[in-house]
Amino acid sequence: MPDTYASLHRRQLLAGSAGALVAAGLMSRSGVANAQAKALPEYAAWKHGDSLIVHSSTTIEPKRSAFGSSVITPAEQLYIRNNLPTPPATILADRDGWQVSIEGVRKPRTLTVGELKTLGLDSVATVLQCSGNGRGFFPHKPSGTPWTVGAAGCVVWSGVPLRAVVEALGGVADASLVYLTGTGGEKLPEGVDPKSVVVERSLPIKALGDALLAWEMNGAPLTLAHGGPLRLVVPGYQGVNNIKYVKRVAFTAKESDAKIMQHGYRMTPLGGKADPSQDSVLEMNVKSWINAPHPDTGPVKAGLLQVHGVAFSGTSPVTKVEVSVDGGKAWHAAGFVGPDLGRFAWRQFAVQLRIPPGKYTLVSRATDAAGQMQPEQRLENASGYGNNSWADHAVQLTVV
């Protein structure tokens, strides 16, 4: 709900002691509880601490009740999920000097961000979502962060279209290069096989059509927390494919042989072991959830109720959202609200319902332009990826 105190800016709260703020009604009791929870890591200290759940120094998500209804997720509330320790802030010292190697093109070379900026400019709004978002709903408790809905946001990126860079370098070298491979620039720990830790992902080359090398997010230079100075943004694809601190973009004949590609992020059957024959975590699937009303924001009074949430898919726009208050027996058509930021962004949906006192199970179900409908049940898999079950995303509500 937009009116939760939890998302008041942390720095505003820092203007006084927690006790005084509770007295003034500016901090909720849960805010105080939070102050005793895990602190934000230094590289993300500028985030809205009170809107967030800090799982670890590299895994942070906003609370469901802190999602707003304005299409854009503020940087201060966007989730963080880093596979490796965050690089030192010194890599932002000379943003324009950051280098990325472009390989598998006719004229391969290393370009600086400063050079990239002369080659083109575009902005795209995308849903950025960790493929493990919704893992917390899997009953077999997969290892990994138990995200519920927070490991997703909708942000606007600015940078150069990757295809403009490829064109400037003579095009893709030959037709056998059917993968777009991106490599992260994190410093790798010593004494281990680099391939066992490097963040390197390969996508079907069709992803080139929409990919961006981005240096800005939501109107500000890309922060360290989100991959600055340069990130490979692949609209419609699960978060891990959007390579942070990108140092290499290559067109390759084979998928990367890095562990994160070969054995990580695979749709492995329950009880099985990950292997490269299984589907990789690539395009996102159709999904929606309700953000308000939510029990965290206090008792809900009987009468008119605005139910709202977000809906999105992979590379196809969502066209329909339905809402149910009885756990999926009867469905009500919801409307889209606010600006349409394009097929890679999420849409806010809302429906006005008149609800008498009682207990309710609120769920939403999205359909995209390709005809894909959000399913009732999750696709079971060992690591808990791709959960778009509408039943799992239910909100239990007591109306008084």
Next chain:
Amino acid sequence: MPDTYASLHRRQLLAGSAGALVAAGLMSRSGVANAQAKALPEYAAWKHGDSLIVHSSTTIEPKRSAFGSSVITPAEQLYIRNNLPTPPATILADRDGWQVSIEGVRKPRTLTVGELKTLGLDSVATVLQCSGNGRGFFPHKPSGTPWTVGAAGCVVWSGVPLRAVVEALGGVADASLVYLTGTGGEKLPEGVDPKSVVVERSLPIKALGDALLAWEMNGAPLTLAHGGPLRLVVPGYQGVNNIKYVKRVAFTAKESDAKIMQHGYRMTPLGGKADPSQDSVLEMNVKSWINAPHPDTGPVKAGLLQVHGVAFSGTSPVTKVEVSVDGGKAWHAAGFVGPDLGRFAWRQFAVQLRIPPGKYTLVSRATDAAGQMQPEQRLENASGYGNNSWADHAVQLTVV
């Protein structure tokens, strides 16, 4: 330029001493100079100090070089211009309890924000611009803040459409009520005539069609700095008409008799005195300016150059932007980049030019769907309102 260090988050900078940060290249010398400039007031301490120029505790604007290219202006960089001292933070203690009186409808009554939230939900992206933006370019040096381009931003508001509220209260009471009047809830200083200080503005009733009572901006609860808990947002109209801390919305037969309406914000001839017969500052006019390249971000190298900026109008979308590098002799068509957030939002424009070493005068000129073209010269007026002169917004550039 997206890569300016100036817009690094202030809080990131606070992680170390200024000296250490300069050494690490994380703070520019101008950043240090800034640290010695006016500090942000407490209610706005969460803003990006290094991106901003603090004129006074109630007038703050981002530097031209800190504007990004992602359509949305982050809250941390949005300008502030308050006519009265900012209310105490305690007015946010119970956001849902904030009251607004709706008058001039068939069933007038006072509604809480909590009640408003049941009546409807919509989001709209608008340019919020102080009517004095560009005042700094007027040669007669009008009194008031000498804004250049910073007193404007593009943000997304969420709230209830005012027309849904009016419908719920039986509609506008009668056809003689042709003004939409909003009143700010700031505490007025004692010992002065309230009408001499209250922020109360009247707009033609057609503004009702798009107006919103907003409780959220850019996905987060509306901050005190920007009018929280509730603001009257009037898309397409100059900033002052978007009433902060709104406590009353009335349909009235006459314009407000408050000084700010009768004598403030009037297009008064040079050397004249403000009076109610002069045009009031209402809808915005067609305007654009270039944000990059900008001399603040260092020397510009000869070769390919991406020139980008923003363009908008009042209630009509912009349809064309042209760019000149010779002060308006020859014009080049620019393209729009990024998502179109609707007719009240600005568009980012960009054009790629190949430029040899030399001295250049970069200007841009926008045209809207109503056929209005941004003029070369400002409309002279005593208080320096509504400056949309393309010549005034030139960027002087040395290319090496």
